[in-house]
Amino acid sequence: MLFMRRAESGYGSESSLRRHGSMLSLTSATSGYSATSTSSFKKGHSLREKLAEMETFRDILCRQVDTLQKYFDACADAVSKDELQRDKIVEDDEDDFPTTRSDGEFLHNHNGSREKLFQSLSTKGINGIDFKGEAITFKATTAGILATLSHCIDLMMKREDSWQRRLDKETEKRRRIEEAYKTALSELKKKSHFGGPDYEEGPNSLINEDEFFDAVEAALDRQDKIEEQTHTEKSRVHRPSPMPSADVYSTMGTHRFAEKVEEMVQSHMTYSLQDVGGDANWQLVVEEGEMKVYRREVEENGIVLDPLKATHAVKGVTGHEVCHYFWDTNVRNDWETTVENFNIVETLSDNAIIVYQTHKRVWPASQRDVLYLSAIRKILANNENDPDTWIVCNFSVDHDNAQPSSRCVRAKINIAMICQTLVSPPEGDRAISRDNILCKITYVANVNPGGWAPASVLRAVAKREYPKFLKRFTSYVQEKTAGKPILF
Known part of the structure; x- marks a missing residue:
């Protein structure tokens, strides 16, 4: 200071x-x-x-x-x-x-x-x-x-502020370009119906998963409408089918695939009938009334191999009747809407055949074909309190007369329809009627579709088609057996 x-x-x-x-x-x-x-x-x-x-x-x-x-x-x-x-x-x-x-x-x-x-x-x-x-x-x-x-x-x-205005202009310009691109791509897709492998199933397909699914779903909807129109005509046609004796269904057979058939039957009887309701690996994807559909997601090399299992209970029919109509090729076209054509490549025995069939193409997916052995069996119960079990096994095999071709993608299958009949005793001395019977159905399907279809599309289609198939098929069996003697 x-x-x-x-x-x-x-x-x-x-x-x-x-x-x-x-x-x-x-x-x-x-x-x-x-x-x-x-x-x-x-x-x-x-x-x-x-x-x-x-x-x-x-x-x-x-x-x-x-x-x-x-x-x-x-x-x-x-x-x-x-x-x-x-x-x-x-x-x-x-x-x-x-x-x-x-x-x-x-x-x-x-x-x-x-x-x-x-x-x-x-x-x-x-x-x-x-x-x-x-x-x-x-x-x-x-x-x-x-x-x-x-x-x-x-x-x-x-x-x-100047840069923000420039950014807004560029953003708007990009939005207009993207809309123009989508419009042009949509026009190209319309033209691809007349050809163009770049817009079909394959590793280099120009269609993304959403567009692929939309196209498949639209094609399936068209097929459903066509099927509804032709259903009445099919129901009017009567196709009698022969019924082999019960001993034929109970025997193992002596053909070259007999041991393979027995192995498949025992595998399904051991594992397919197990309850998967409490298994965390299985997802409940559809539940409609008595029908429940489960799926376990499995992929191998990018290909969806999801095992599928469905349980159902149908009144008024027996396990024998359900399996018979599922196995009999004479009535296959009455209820199967996805098959384009089929033929019996070889008859192995009265209860085992080899079938080759091609399925209707659903654009943009490639057409599929399958070669499989189909066998129907009756498994006797171990004791009198348990019902007998009827089963149809369809699994892929190879045959010289049906080699894979470039026209179709060869799919591999392992499918089983397993049925058991439950009987409620009628009152008094009345005879058993169809009101007293109930068929418990277990349907399992392991399918390798091959090809390059997107995984999400395959899962979405499976979730839609399998329940629809099961309802359509069981309704068909009820319709065909109504008023006829009960076939145990």
Whole structure:
């Protein structure tokens, strides 16, 4: 505070400022540049110019700090030397005059030492500083910095708005291009019905999964409508089918595939009849009344191999009747809507045949064919309280007379229809009627479709088609057996 007061009183005078023109020039330059910065802000200089202004402001502030620091360092140095000098004088005086000096004399000597202090500062070239002027300069400089920063912020916001408008324009342009692309792609798909392998099933197909599924679903809907129109005509046609004796269904057979058939039958009797309701690996995908359809997701090399299992309970029919209509090729076209044509490649025995069939093509998927052995068996119960079990096994085999061709994709299957008949005893002495019988059905299907169809499409189609097939087939059996003697 001592140095500050001295600077304001003595070294802040006009004569002192004239002796130190360098400080005046610094102050005047700062004030002048602050005025310039304000005008340039109003004119709206660019960001680079504003940055250069802030660099200048920084230099001015740094020079002010350096000047003040040098001044106070010189003051501190002069004070230190003055104290050493006064200590020496006091020691000399005490030697000459042992008595204590008066307060006035002591203050006189102290004032003299202060005069010596400022003389020392002058001899070192440290002139007084106009603190008021420096304060004004500091305020003007900081105000200029704030104004420049505000201007920079405004410029950045304007630039950001400009970029946002450009982004909006580009986004809108991209949206229009994408819509045009989708329209053009849709037109190409319409033309692909007349050919074009790039829009069919395959590893390089140009159709994505959603479009693939939409096309398949539309084709299946068309087939359903055609099937509804022809259902009445099919039901009017009567196709009698021969019924072999029960002993034929119970025997294993002596043909070359007999052991394979027996292995398949025993496997299905052991594993397919197990309850999967509490198994976390099986997912319940459809539940309609008594029918439940489960699926276990399995993929191999990108091909969906999902095992499927369905349980159902149908009143008024027996297991023998359900399996007979499922196995008999004479009535196959009455209830099977997906088969284009089929033929019996070889008859192995009265209850085992080899069948080749091609399925109707559903664009854009490739056409499928399958070659399989179909066998029907009756498995006698181990005790009289358990019902007999009827089963039809269809599993893929190879045959020289039905080799794979490039026209179709060969699918592999392992399918079983397993049925058991439950009888509710009628009241009194009444004969058993169809109201007293219930058929429990277990249907399992393991299908390898081959080809390159998307997994999501295959799963969606399976979820739709399997329940529909089971309902259609069981309704057909009920219709065919109504009013006829019960075939146990």
